Amino acid sequence: MSNKLIFIMIDGLRYDTAVSQMGYLHHLIEKGKASRFKVKSELPSLSRPLYEVLLTGTPAYINGITTNQTVRLSHEESLFHLTKKHGLKNATASYYWVSELYNSAPFNPVTDRIQLDQSKAIERGIFYWEDHYPDTHLFADANFLLDSYEPDFLYVHSMNIDDDGHKFTADSKEYRNRAITVDNILATVLPKWMEAGYQIIVTADHGMNDDGQHGGTTTADRDVPLFIISDRLAPGIYEEEIPQLQIAPLACELLAIQPSAAMQPLMIPNLKVASSL
Numbered sequence: 001m002s003n004k005l006i007f008i009m010i011d012g013l014r015y016d017t018a019v020s021q022m023g024y025l026h027h028l029i030e031k032g033k034a035s036r037f038k039v040k041s042e043l044p045s046l047s048r049p050l051y052e053v054l055l056t057g058t059p060a061y062i063n064g065i066t067t068n069q070t071v072r073l074s075h076e077e078s079l080f081h082l083t084k085k086h087g088l089k090n091a092t093a094s095y096y097w098v099s100e101l102y103n104s105a106p107f108n109p110v111t112d113r114i115q116l117d118q119s120k121a122i123e124r125g126i127f128y129w130e131d132h133y134p135d136t137h138l139f140a141d142a143n144f145l146l147d148s149y150e151p152d153f154l155y156v157h158s159m160n161i162d163d164d165g166h167k168f169t170a171d172s173k174e175y176r177n178r179a180i181t182v183d184n185i186l187a188t189v190l191p192k193w194m195e196a197g198y199q200i201i202v203t204a205d206h207g208m209n210d211d212g213q214h215g216g217t218t219t220a221d222r223d224v225p226l227f228i229i230s231d232r233l234a235p236g237i238y239e240e241e242i243p244q245l246q247i248a249p250l251a252c253e254l255l256a257i258q259p260s261a262a263m264q265p266l267m268i269p270n271l272k273v274a275s276s277l
């Protein structure tokens with residue numbers, strides 16, 4: 001494996017649903033190709049604040065992205081800024097709020113869907129703005145970026161699970177079936193992406209409750225999965241609960257770059273650090 005990283009962020013995927021519905025990812029665990037942790041999300045358990053948490057490793061009271069309506073560029077050093085600073089190539093296929101945090105705000109759908117300006121923090125981005133933009137198309141967008149630009153860091157952000165959670169609640173066949181659908185998409189793209197030598201992490205921003213919402217403090221709101229496909233970590237199911245502020249420094253470690261000064265020291269058990277390789 002290389003030090004290249006694909007970071008897959010599945011919006012609104014709660015932990016127990018991932019554990020019970022995602023057969024392909026658990027096949028990888030059973031066959032010694034992946035590991036799984038439980039992550040406790042930061043608060044508030046809302047999308048835009050947690051995008052900033054995942055991509056900068058800083059909590060909302062520090063970074064100031066405290067609501068979904070906080071529409072401005074981030075003031076923090078994100079994984080996009082850090083990869084660029086270290087001479088690595090980055091790309092993303094994401095919801096438009098990611099563009100608003102790191103490239104330009106507010107988002108203009110007419111001009112901002114495809115962004116290839118390498119002077120920006122996100123060097124290559126394909127963005128969508130409808131929550132029902134099909135995950136099948138989103139992962140195809142990501143695959144296009146991978147094939148065309150061979151980025152060192154590729155961030156892939158899907159939305160259909162969150163969308164169905166709001167429409168039908170987490171306790172619905174629609175929400176559970178959407179998780180199976182995303183697992184199927186992963187079963188389509190991951191074999192190729194693994195073959196290409198990428199380190200891969202799959203996680204979520206927040207969960208979903210049985211009222212079809214998130215934002216609170218329950219395990220339904222906060223507990224999300226973390227799957228890691230990496231030769232740097234022994235495969236299997238880990239019982240340790242990982243704080244969400246650990247995800248950004250984990251990404252830096254897998255990319256073998258220095259984390260930002262604002263990030264926590266990394267504390268993922270059994271992870272072989274780059275300096276010891």
Ligand SMILES: [Zn+2]
Pocket residue numbers: 012047162163166214
């Ligand atoms: Zn949501």
